[in-house]
Amino acid sequence: MTQRxxxxxxPRRLLVSLPPGASVHEAACVMTRANCGSVLVVGAGTQLLGIVTERDLMTRVVAKAVDPSKTTLASVMTPNPRCIGPNTKVEDAVLIMLERGFRxxxxxxxxxxLLGVFSARDAMPREIGAAVSLAEFNEQVxxxxG
Structure with a gap:
Protein backbone atom coordinates (compact mmCIF):
# COMPACT_ATOMS: atom_id res chain seq x y z
CA MET A 1 0.00 0.00 0.00
CA THR A 2 1.43 3.38 -0.97
CA GLN A 3 1.98 6.03 1.64
CA ARG A 4 0.02 9.25 1.26
CA PRO A 11 -9.25 17.40 2.49
CA ARG A 12 -9.31 21.09 1.72
CA ARG A 13 -6.49 23.39 1.00
CA LEU A 14 -8.11 26.52 2.33
CA LEU A 15 -5.48 28.85 3.72
CA VAL A 16 -6.84 30.34 6.93
CA SER A 17 -4.64 33.26 7.90
CA LEU A 18 -4.67 36.65 9.61
CA PRO A 19 -2.12 39.40 10.26
CA PRO A 20 -0.37 39.58 13.66
CA GLY A 21 -2.40 42.64 14.69
CA ALA A 22 -5.73 40.85 14.31
CA SER A 23 -7.57 40.16 17.54
CA VAL A 24 -7.97 36.75 19.13
CA HIS A 25 -11.72 37.25 18.76
CA GLU A 26 -11.31 37.70 15.00
CA ALA A 27 -9.23 34.53 14.84
CA ALA A 28 -11.84 32.52 16.75
CA CYS A 29 -14.54 33.76 14.37
CA VAL A 30 -12.48 32.93 11.28
CA MET A 31 -11.64 29.46 12.63
CA THR A 32 -15.31 28.84 13.43
CA ARG A 33 -16.47 29.88 9.94
CA ALA A 34 -13.78 27.76 8.29
CA ASN A 35 -14.43 24.83 10.66
CA CYS A 36 -10.73 24.46 11.40
CA GLY A 37 -8.59 24.30 14.50
CA SER A 38 -5.87 26.79 13.65
CA VAL A 39 -5.07 30.07 11.95
CA LEU A 40 -1.72 31.00 10.42
CA VAL A 41 -0.33 34.38 11.41
CA VAL A 42 1.22 35.99 8.36
CA GLY A 43 3.14 39.18 7.73
CA ALA A 44 3.79 41.10 4.55
CA GLY A 45 3.87 38.93 1.45
CA THR A 46 2.34 35.98 3.32
CA GLN A 47 5.49 35.45 5.39
CA LEU A 48 4.63 32.89 8.08
CA LEU A 49 5.18 34.46 11.49
CA GLY A 50 3.31 32.01 13.70
CA ILE A 51 0.28 29.84 14.32
CA VAL A 52 -2.62 30.07 16.76
CA THR A 53 -4.52 26.89 17.58
CA GLU A 54 -7.61 25.97 19.56
CA ARG A 55 -5.32 24.86 22.37
CA ASP A 56 -3.59 28.27 22.35
CA LEU A 57 -6.96 29.99 22.66
CA MET A 58 -7.84 27.80 25.62
CA THR A 59 -4.52 27.98 27.49
CA ARG A 60 -3.27 31.47 26.61
CA VAL A 61 -6.55 33.39 26.48
CA VAL A 62 -9.51 31.72 28.22
CA ALA A 63 -7.57 30.15 31.11
CA LYS A 64 -5.81 33.46 31.78
CA ALA A 65 -9.03 35.51 31.50
CA VAL A 66 -7.52 37.66 28.74
CA ASP A 67 -9.89 39.88 26.75
CA PRO A 68 -10.03 38.30 23.25
CA SER A 69 -11.21 41.49 21.59
CA LYS A 70 -8.20 43.46 22.90
CA THR A 71 -5.55 40.76 22.56
CA THR A 72 -3.58 40.45 19.33
CA LEU A 73 -2.54 37.21 17.69
CA ALA A 74 1.09 38.31 17.96
CA SER A 75 0.82 38.13 21.75
CA VAL A 76 -0.55 34.56 21.90
CA MET A 77 0.79 32.85 18.77
CA THR A 78 3.44 30.18 18.64
CA PRO A 79 6.17 31.99 16.70
CA ASN A 80 8.20 30.33 13.95
CA PRO A 81 6.22 27.08 13.94
CA ARG A 82 7.69 23.80 12.73
CA CYS A 83 6.70 23.39 9.06
CA ILE A 84 6.64 20.44 6.70
CA GLY A 85 6.76 20.11 2.93
CA PRO A 86 3.81 18.90 0.86
CA ASN A 87 5.58 15.63 0.01
CA THR A 88 6.12 14.66 3.66
CA LYS A 89 4.58 11.25 4.31
CA VAL A 90 1.57 11.36 6.63
CA GLU A 91 3.21 8.84 8.94
CA ASP A 92 6.27 11.10 9.30
CA ALA A 93 4.11 14.15 9.99
CA VAL A 94 2.16 12.29 12.67
CA LEU A 95 5.45 11.16 14.24
CA ILE A 96 6.58 14.80 14.45
CA MET A 97 3.25 15.67 16.07
CA LEU A 98 3.53 12.85 18.60
CA GLU A 99 7.11 13.66 19.54
CA ARG A 100 6.56 17.41 19.84
CA GLY A 101 3.00 17.57 21.13
CA PHE A 102 1.52 19.28 18.06
CA ARG A 103 -1.86 18.79 16.41
CA LEU A 114 2.03 28.55 2.32
CA LEU A 115 -0.17 25.68 1.14
CA GLY A 116 -2.28 25.05 4.23
CA VAL A 117 -2.19 23.19 7.52
CA PHE A 118 -1.94 19.46 8.08
CA SER A 119 -4.08 18.45 11.04
CA ALA A 120 -3.92 15.24 13.06
CA ARG A 121 -7.49 14.56 11.95
CA ASP A 122 -6.26 14.39 8.33
CA ALA A 123 -4.45 11.13 9.10
CA MET A 124 -6.03 7.70 8.77
CA PRO A 125 -6.00 5.30 11.74
CA ARG A 126 -3.40 3.03 10.07
CA GLU A 127 -1.08 6.02 9.56
CA ILE A 128 -1.48 7.06 13.18
CA GLY A 129 -0.84 3.47 14.30
CA ALA A 130 2.35 3.25 12.24
CA ALA A 131 3.59 6.55 13.68
CA VAL A 132 2.79 5.47 17.25
CA SER A 133 4.73 2.22 16.71
CA LEU A 134 7.70 4.16 15.38
CA ALA A 135 7.54 6.63 18.29
CA GLU A 136 7.50 3.75 20.78
CA PHE A 137 10.45 2.13 19.02
CA ASN A 138 12.39 5.42 19.07
CA GLU A 139 11.67 5.78 22.78
CA GLN A 140 12.94 2.27 23.49
CA VAL A 141 16.13 2.91 21.51
CA GLY A 146 20.67 6.73 27.68
Missing part, protein backbone atom coordinates in the same frame (compact mmCIF):
# COMPACT_ATOMS: atom_id res chain seq x y z
CA UNK A 5 1.66 12.63 1.45
CA UNK A 6 0.32 15.33 3.72
CA UNK A 7 -0.78 17.34 0.70
CA UNK A 8 -2.80 14.38 -0.61
CA UNK A 9 -4.40 13.87 2.79
CA UNK A 10 -5.53 17.46 3.35
CA UNK A 104 -1.27 21.15 13.46
CA UNK A 105 1.67 21.58 11.09
CA UNK A 106 1.86 24.31 8.45
CA UNK A 107 2.58 22.95 4.98
CA UNK A 108 5.04 25.03 2.97
CA UNK A 109 5.93 24.50 -0.68
CA UNK A 110 8.45 25.91 -3.15
CA UNK A 111 9.72 29.37 -2.28
CA UNK A 112 8.14 29.16 1.20
CA UNK A 113 4.65 29.31 -0.31
CA UNK A 142 16.70 6.21 23.33
CA UNK A 143 16.11 4.53 26.70
CA UNK A 144 18.62 1.77 25.91
CA UNK A 145 21.24 4.32 24.81
Missing amino acids: TVYQSM HLPVVGEGNT NDSL
Whole structure:
Protein backbone atom coordinates (compact mmCIF):
# COMPACT_ATOMS: atom_id res chain seq x y z
CA MET A 1 0.00 0.00 0.00
CA THR A 2 1.43 3.38 -0.97
CA GLN A 3 1.98 6.03 1.64
CA ARG A 4 0.02 9.25 1.26
CA THR A 5 1.66 12.63 1.45
CA VAL A 6 0.32 15.33 3.72
CA TYR A 7 -0.78 17.34 0.70
CA GLN A 8 -2.80 14.38 -0.61
CA SER A 9 -4.40 13.87 2.79
CA MET A 10 -5.53 17.46 3.35
CA PRO A 11 -9.25 17.40 2.49
CA ARG A 12 -9.31 21.09 1.72
CA ARG A 13 -6.49 23.39 1.00
CA LEU A 14 -8.11 26.52 2.33
CA LEU A 15 -5.48 28.85 3.72
CA VAL A 16 -6.84 30.34 6.93
CA SER A 17 -4.64 33.26 7.90
CA LEU A 18 -4.67 36.65 9.61
CA PRO A 19 -2.12 39.40 10.26
CA PRO A 20 -0.37 39.58 13.66
CA GLY A 21 -2.40 42.64 14.69
CA ALA A 22 -5.73 40.85 14.31
CA SER A 23 -7.57 40.16 17.54
CA VAL A 24 -7.97 36.75 19.13
CA HIS A 25 -11.72 37.25 18.76
CA GLU A 26 -11.31 37.70 15.00
CA ALA A 27 -9.23 34.53 14.84
CA ALA A 28 -11.84 32.52 16.75
CA CYS A 29 -14.54 33.76 14.37
CA VAL A 30 -12.48 32.93 11.28
CA MET A 31 -11.64 29.46 12.63
CA THR A 32 -15.31 28.84 13.43
CA ARG A 33 -16.47 29.88 9.94
CA ALA A 34 -13.78 27.76 8.29
CA ASN A 35 -14.43 24.83 10.66
CA CYS A 36 -10.73 24.46 11.40
CA GLY A 37 -8.59 24.30 14.50
CA SER A 38 -5.87 26.79 13.65
CA VAL A 39 -5.07 30.07 11.95
CA LEU A 40 -1.72 31.00 10.42
CA VAL A 41 -0.33 34.38 11.41
CA VAL A 42 1.22 35.99 8.36
CA GLY A 43 3.14 39.18 7.73
CA ALA A 44 3.79 41.10 4.55
CA GLY A 45 3.87 38.93 1.45
CA THR A 46 2.34 35.98 3.32
CA GLN A 47 5.49 35.45 5.39
CA LEU A 48 4.63 32.89 8.08
CA LEU A 49 5.18 34.46 11.49
CA GLY A 50 3.31 32.01 13.70
CA ILE A 51 0.28 29.84 14.32
CA VAL A 52 -2.62 30.07 16.76
CA THR A 53 -4.52 26.89 17.58
CA GLU A 54 -7.61 25.97 19.56
CA ARG A 55 -5.32 24.86 22.37
CA ASP A 56 -3.59 28.27 22.35
CA LEU A 57 -6.96 29.99 22.66
CA MET A 58 -7.84 27.80 25.62
CA THR A 59 -4.52 27.98 27.49
CA ARG A 60 -3.27 31.47 26.61
CA VAL A 61 -6.55 33.39 26.48
CA VAL A 62 -9.51 31.72 28.22
CA ALA A 63 -7.57 30.15 31.11
CA LYS A 64 -5.81 33.46 31.78
CA ALA A 65 -9.03 35.51 31.50
CA VAL A 66 -7.52 37.66 28.74
CA ASP A 67 -9.89 39.88 26.75
CA PRO A 68 -10.03 38.30 23.25
CA SER A 69 -11.21 41.49 21.59
CA LYS A 70 -8.20 43.46 22.90
CA THR A 71 -5.55 40.76 22.56
CA THR A 72 -3.58 40.45 19.33
CA LEU A 73 -2.54 37.21 17.69
CA ALA A 74 1.09 38.31 17.96
CA SER A 75 0.82 38.13 21.75
CA VAL A 76 -0.55 34.56 21.90
CA MET A 77 0.79 32.85 18.77
CA THR A 78 3.44 30.18 18.64
CA PRO A 79 6.17 31.99 16.70
CA ASN A 80 8.20 30.33 13.95
CA PRO A 81 6.22 27.08 13.94
CA ARG A 82 7.69 23.80 12.73
CA CYS A 83 6.70 23.39 9.06
CA ILE A 84 6.64 20.44 6.70
CA GLY A 85 6.76 20.11 2.93
CA PRO A 86 3.81 18.90 0.86
CA ASN A 87 5.58 15.63 0.01
CA THR A 88 6.12 14.66 3.66
CA LYS A 89 4.58 11.25 4.31
CA VAL A 90 1.57 11.36 6.63
CA GLU A 91 3.21 8.84 8.94
CA ASP A 92 6.27 11.10 9.30
CA ALA A 93 4.11 14.15 9.99
CA VAL A 94 2.16 12.29 12.67
CA LEU A 95 5.45 11.16 14.24
CA ILE A 96 6.58 14.80 14.45
CA MET A 97 3.25 15.67 16.07
CA LEU A 98 3.53 12.85 18.60
CA GLU A 99 7.11 13.66 19.54
CA ARG A 100 6.56 17.41 19.84
CA GLY A 101 3.00 17.57 21.13
CA PHE A 102 1.52 19.28 18.06
CA ARG A 103 -1.86 18.79 16.41
CA HIS A 104 -1.27 21.15 13.46
CA LEU A 105 1.67 21.58 11.09
CA PRO A 106 1.86 24.31 8.45
CA VAL A 107 2.58 22.95 4.98
CA VAL A 108 5.04 25.03 2.97
CA GLY A 109 5.93 24.50 -0.68
CA GLU A 110 8.45 25.91 -3.15
CA GLY A 111 9.72 29.37 -2.28
CA ASN A 112 8.14 29.16 1.20
CA THR A 113 4.65 29.31 -0.31
CA LEU A 114 2.03 28.55 2.32
CA LEU A 115 -0.17 25.68 1.14
CA GLY A 116 -2.28 25.05 4.23
CA VAL A 117 -2.19 23.19 7.52
CA PHE A 118 -1.94 19.46 8.08
CA SER A 119 -4.08 18.45 11.04
CA ALA A 120 -3.92 15.24 13.06
CA ARG A 121 -7.49 14.56 11.95
CA ASP A 122 -6.26 14.39 8.33
CA ALA A 123 -4.45 11.13 9.10
CA MET A 124 -6.03 7.70 8.77
CA PRO A 125 -6.00 5.30 11.74
CA ARG A 126 -3.40 3.03 10.07
CA GLU A 127 -1.08 6.02 9.56
CA ILE A 128 -1.48 7.06 13.18
CA GLY A 129 -0.84 3.47 14.30
CA ALA A 130 2.35 3.25 12.24
CA ALA A 131 3.59 6.55 13.68
CA VAL A 132 2.79 5.47 17.25
CA SER A 133 4.73 2.22 16.71
CA LEU A 134 7.70 4.16 15.38
CA ALA A 135 7.54 6.63 18.29
CA GLU A 136 7.50 3.75 20.78
CA PHE A 137 10.45 2.13 19.02
CA ASN A 138 12.39 5.42 19.07
CA GLU A 139 11.67 5.78 22.78
CA GLN A 140 12.94 2.27 23.49
CA VAL A 141 16.13 2.91 21.51
CA ASN A 142 16.70 6.21 23.33
CA ASP A 143 16.11 4.53 26.70
CA SER A 144 18.62 1.77 25.91
CA LEU A 145 21.24 4.32 24.81
CA GLY A 146 20.67 6.73 27.68
